[in-house]
Amino acid sequence: MSTANTVLMQQARESLAGKWGQAIGALLVYMLVMVAIQLIPFAGAIIGLLIGGPMAIGLATYTLALARNQDANINQLFEGFNKFGLALAAYFLMVVFIILWMLLLIIPGIIAALSYSMTFYIIADDESIDAMEAIDKSKAMMDGYKWKYFCLGLRFIGWALLCVLTFGIGFLWLMPYIQVTNAKFYEDVKANYLSQQTAPVAEVEIPVAVAEEPTASEEEA
Numbered sequence: 001m002s003t004a005n006t007v008l009m010q011q012a013r014e015s016l017a018g019k020w021g022q023a024i025g026a027l028l029v030y031m032l033v034m035v036a037i038q039l040i041p042f043a044g045a046i047i048g049l050l051i052g053g054p055m056a057i058g059l060a061t062y063t064l065a066l067a068r069n070q071d072a073n074i075n076q077l078f079e080g081f082n083k084f085g086l087a088l089a090a091y092f093l094m095v096v097f098i099i100l101w102m103l104l105l106i107i108p109g110i111i112a113a114l115s116y117s118m119t120f121y122i123i124a125d126d127e128s129i130d131a132m133e134a135i136d137k138s139k140a141m142m143d144g145y146k147w148k149y150f151c152l153g154l155r156f157i158g159w160a161l162l163c164v165l166t167f168g169i170g171f172l173w174l175m176p177y178i179q180v181t182n183a184k185f186y187e188d189v190k191a192n193y194l195s196q197q198t199a200p201v202a203e204v205e206i207p208v209a210v211a212e213e214p215t216a217s218e219e220e221a
Helices: 007-015 018-037 044-067 074-104 108-114 119-125 131-141 144-153 157-165 170-198 216-220
Strands: none
Touching: 007 044, 007 144, 007 170, 018 044, 018 074, 018 144, 044 074, 044 119, 044 170, 074 108, 074 119, 074 216, 108 144, 119 131, 119 170, 131 170, 144 170, 157 170
């Protein structure tokens, strides 16, 4: 049974208690790196495409550590570069698939993005998985949970509007809150997915034919 989004948000706040400053610093570094790359003339878009995957895995690694109440440090943001080829392949495939779906209509593209949303958490969690396996596993895990994840994102819109009123300063707190909540969501759907995989298969009783006693006419024959 899945955990309510409000509960996941509460759990995220509990995991961030006493760690807000650390989380804000790490997310600020992440955003500065990504923005600085985009500002590089001509090559910025290409470099952004190359490091998008590794940085996404690093962010997933860091936020999972926070969500699991483990030791989290800023170096985890760059651990995705240890899986550079895998990260690049996963990022490239996701971008291509989402674009292809969006060529049909916007909504199929959004559904595809939701389906693939757990990919980098899966890669951060599994050393042996390859890019396509991670994408397929994300699709399987998100089966039946895409709308729930979409609604989770909607819950932060009000917070984002309040952050605008603070001239953007509030986003320093909102971004870690969103990321750790997303990590909590991953933990929840992962647990549900694993429980389905290990659930015992119900035994099906096979009816056994019982020989009927011969009728009187059959006995005479």
